[in-house]
Amino acid sequence: MSEDKDDIELDIDQKPVGRLVGKTKIASAKILIEDKRVERTTYLCIYGERKDDGTRDYYVMSIGKIWNDSQGLKAELNVVGERPPRPFEVGSKVFLAKNKQIIDLLGINNPQEKSVALGELLGYNFEVNLLVKNFGRVFVTGRSGSGKSYTMGVLCEELMDKGIPLVILDRHGEYGSLKIDANGGESEYIDAIIEFSDLSINKGADIDIEYLFSLDEKDIVAPNLCSIVNMRGISLEAQETLAGRLLKKLYKASTSRKIPPFYLLLDEAHLFAGKKSSETSDTVRLFSQEGRKFGANLVLGTQRPQLLDTTIRAQAGTWVVHHLTDVNDVKITISSAEDLTSAHKSDISGLDQGEGIISGEAVSGIPLFVKVRKRKTQHGGMGFNALDFLSEKTIEELKQRKSRILQNKSPEQLEAGKEMFEEVLGDKTRNELLDMVAELKQKVKKLETEVETWKGKYEQLKEGGALASSESAGAEEAISSDLPEDVKELQMDLKVWKEKYKALKKKVEAGGEQPAQEAGISKEAERKIENLKKYTQELEQKLNKLKTEKDEAIRIAEETIKEYKKLKR
Numbered sequence: 022m023s024e025d026k027d028d029i030e031l032d033i034d035q036k037p038v039g040r041l042v043g044k045t046k047i048a049s050a051k052i053l054i055e056d057k058r059v060e061r062t063t064y065l066c067i068y069g070e071r072k073d074d075g076t077r078d079y080y081v082m083s084i085g086k087i088w089n090d091s092q093g094l095k096a097e098l099n100v101v102g103e104r105p106p107r108p109f110e111v112g113s114k115v116f117l118a119k120n121k122q123i124i125d126l127l128g129i130n131n132p133q134e135k136s137v138a139l140g141e142l143l144g145y146n147f148e149v150n151l152l153v154k155n156f157g158r159v160f161v162t163g164r165s166g167s168g169k170s171y172t173m174g175v176l177c178e179e180l181m182d183k184g185i186p187l188v189i190l191d192r193h194g195e196y197g198s199l200k201i202d203a204n205g206g207e208s209e210y211i212d213a214i215i216e217f218s219d220l221s222i223n224k225g226a227d228i229d230i231e232y233l234f235s236l237d238e239k240d241i242v243a244p245n246l247c248s249i250v251n252m253r254g255i256s257l258e259a260q261e262t263l264a265g266r267l268l269k270k271l272y273k274a275s276t277s278r279k280i281p282p283f284y285l286l287l288d289e290a291h292l293f294a295g296k297k298s299s300e301t302s303d304t305v306r307l308f309s310q311e312g313r314k315f316g317a318n319l320v321l322g323t324q325r326p327q328l329l330d331t332t333i334r335a336q337a338g339t340w341v342v343h344h345l346t347d348v349n350d351v352k353i354t355i356s357s358a359e360d361l362t363s364a365h366k367s368d369i370s371g372l373d374q375g376e377g378i379i380s381g382e383a384v385s386g387i388p389l390f391v392k393v394r395k396r397k398t399q400h401g402g403m404g405f406n407a408l409d410f411l412s413e414k415t416i417e418e419l420k421q422r423k424s425r426i427l428q429n430k431s432p433e434q435l436e437a438g439k440e441m442f443e444e445v446l447g448d449k450t451r452n453e454l455l456d457m458v459a460e461l462k463q464k465v466k467k468l469e470t471e472v473e474t475w476k477g478k479y480e481q482l483k484e485g486g487a488l489a490s491s492e493s494a495g496a497e498e499a500i501s502s503d504l505p506e507d508v509k510e511l512q513m514d515l516k517v518w519k520e521k522y523k524a525l526k527k528k529v530e531a532g533g534e535q536p537a538q539e540a541g542i543s544k545e546a547e548r549k550i551e552n553l554k555k556y557t558q559e560l561e562q563k564l565n566k567l568k569t570e571k572d573e574a575i576r577i578a579e580e581t582i583k584e585y586k587k588l589k590r
């Protein structure tokens with residue numbers, strides 16, 4: 022890259038912000054910083070020799086690590102974009118990169134109408150405009166209070182600005198605030214939003230959630246429409262089932278192209294797509310693995326990335342990482358997110374509220390530090406009530422508009438949807454039973470392996486105890502090292518006794534006579550064998566007990582499955 026501006030020549034005469042020290046490479050170098058303006062997020066620049074036409078090549082660099090030592094403030098620089106043909110000269114002057122150089126290089130100056138504007142580049146006063154088509158499945162993480170939901174709200178505004186269909190699964194009733202402007206009036210999105218909820222609990226919602234399944238997929242997903250499913254007041258289990266059902270319905274509709282490409286937002290996703298396999302998590306997995314092909318995209322938010330299903334995590338194309346503290350969460354985030362390295366550990370734990378690192382598909386291989394912009398709409402706390410902000414007149418108008426949606430439906434459609442919803446709510450006992458069955462199944466499995474282990478031990482002991490038949494076995498029997506200590510000891514004893522027995526037998530056969538000693542040994546051997554028999558009996562008893570327990574567990578499981586089948590009917 023080259024720049025032919027005169028101001029660059031001016032710059033080069035002026036004081037640089039530092040000089041390269043130590044070893045240099047073509048992709049990285051070390052700088053001794055001499056200017057207080059340089060921070061972790063500052064972009065720097067090194068110029069090449071002035072060419073015949075008066076221009077100079079330049080190389081933009083980001084800071085990988087920054088530290089203090091006896092010489093002063095130092096940093097590791099990484100070349101972003103084009104690299105020099107040769108390693109930099111030690112002592113090279115380093116300058117602040119110019120805004121234009123940074124914007125061009127990072128590819129963040131995309132047309133507004135095609136971009137998501139999440140905020141400004143941290144430490145700079147220009148916007149990061151990333152192409153919406155590059156976002157793919159988005160993963161927003163950060164500890165509680167770091168700004169995840171706020172950022173997801175900004176994303177909603179950005180997607181709505183582009184008319185992209187949006188479905189929000191809202192656990193806490195936070196997203197109804199998108200209807201209200203930051204200043205407290207009705208927002209520009211109010212007519213685009215339909216909020217489903219239990220109206221007796223969440224008065225600011227529009228349509229009773231029991232009609233959610235009465236509606237066609239096209240009533241929920243459409244251009245310039247944002248459907249919020251406010252599940253506040255519904256038990257977590259029913260929320261999970263509800264989410265699963267809705268996702269399945271929408272996934273099917275999108276695979277058959279019944280609905281246009283859309284984004285589905287799932288905050289606190291670890292609760293719906295945890296490591297434990299369930300109908301819902303399987304659906305989320307399918308959605309995240311296959312959905313993009315059909316334009317069914319996801320934005321997942323979670324404060325515990327480590328709890329989220331690994332496959333789902335691996336499907337994330339773009340990561341927005343806020344402040345994280347838990348070491349494992351940081352580790353997992355770094356290993357899953359494209360272009361984040363262990364050098365970002367301290368960055369992630371050093372982010373302030375509302376600051377994030379964007380990495381992955383949406384940015385071109387360079388993780389960007391962003392200060393997320395202010396919301397255009399309110400940021401709702403749990404149970405946000407839009408009615409507190411709206412005039413009587415607006416509320417009445419909204420009511421009429423929303424009821425028109427239901428008027429299009431036949432009584433049968435309304436009734437069928439209601440039944441489906443009631444089934445979701447009634448699923449509590451069914452889910453409890455399923456959990457019980459799963460738990461029992463696990464118990465049975467554990468018992469089975471335990472029985473197998475004991476069986477193995479028992480067999481080994483039986484073999485070891487076969488004193489009489491040992492004559493034929495000339496080969497040494499190895500003592501298995503993964504047996505419990507007491508069993509090993511017994512086997513060792515047996516081996517010794519076998520040898521003694523063989524030796525004695527030989528002597529007797531050869532006509533040697535040592536009756537007293539032999540008698541003594543036989544007695545000792547008898548005692549040992551008695552002990553062994555006792556031990557074997559003990560083992561057999563244990564085995565039988567385990568078998569009974571296993572049979573009992575299987576019986577309970579079968580009964581529970583029967584109960585569950587009855588209930589299902």
Ligand SMILES: Nc1ncnc2c1ncn2[C@@H]1O[C@H](COP(=O)(O)OP(=O)(O)O)[C@@H](O)[C@H]1O
Binds near residue numbers: 168171172393
């Ligand atoms: N980009 C931001 N600009 C201004 N304030 C923010 C920003 N992000 C978060 N906040 C503040 O932090 C609080 C917690 O953010 P929130 O998104 O609710 O956290 P969580 O990560 O738990 O979802 C918000 O109520 C808001 O006051």
Ligand SMILES: [Mg+2]
Binds near residue numbers: 169170171288
């Ligand atoms: Mg939140």
